[in-house]
Amino acid sequence: MDTAHDGLTFRDAVDADVDALVALIESAYRGDSSRTGWTTEADILEGQRTDPEGVLAVIKSPDSRLLAVERDGSVIACCQLEHRGTHAYFGMFAVSPALQGAGFGKTIIAEAERFAGEVWGAEEMHMTVISVREDLIAWYERRGYRRTGEMTPFPYGDERFGLPQRDDLRFELLVKPLA
Template identity: 45%
Template structure:
């Protein structure tokens, strides 16, 4: 499996938003194991949101390509002396084949080389035990911090009430 990586630009925004939404929400997300379709409806992000992320200082979206097609994304952003990792997505039909592991390793290497950080962290919906387990197998540990689900997500998009995030982090070598 030959994968290539590059930074996203604003011209990629619509494709990135479509991939993220297809991996997390709606029926198409059920082809993979990262679906939030039983928890939330509506789009997770739109192209404008992608552009806002790309406009922020020390914020990049790394793309994973296979045969020139975008098959994975991950957002990393330097916050203080650490890096935040989010919107980690692999095309649902390709999940379970090792692309995610390689993409995560690439993102971790990138933040070390580019920002010289020694810690990377993320938030995961607390009831997504399969995702939490996946990240734990990759060296992430729960910090004990819990955050409320963002209030900007409308109640009508929430199929499950009282969602929370658990914070996870990994010390980088």
């Protein structure tokens, strides 16, 4: 179902969006284009962030939604929501580097939280963030997420997740109550 907020339109991604979404995600996290935004991972990871198969798997999963966020008819952001019983998982979040810092991220995460709470009845939103990304974690903390200290290892050796440039990468679970 399409919804609109602050000049943005939210809709479920479809197969035809895959190439545009892969390009968006790569532009936000990898290479020189990502350096114009502040969410870049270019200094800690090279290689790919995702691929068409990964994006299509999220679109096709019965427990997931991949939201495509449009402005003036162009996809400028996306995020994944996965229904996991009493909580929802938030991931694959990307905003076009040229538009970062304009407040779209706040609007998008608020809409994701609203959907997970109202439609799925989720009590919490969970996400994992690379633990060395202090600036990004601080941004989520300002949105009400808390660090749990619960870590999972980075998948070293699996090039689908990129080519790590350092040996201390791991994911930390962040949690926010939705009720």
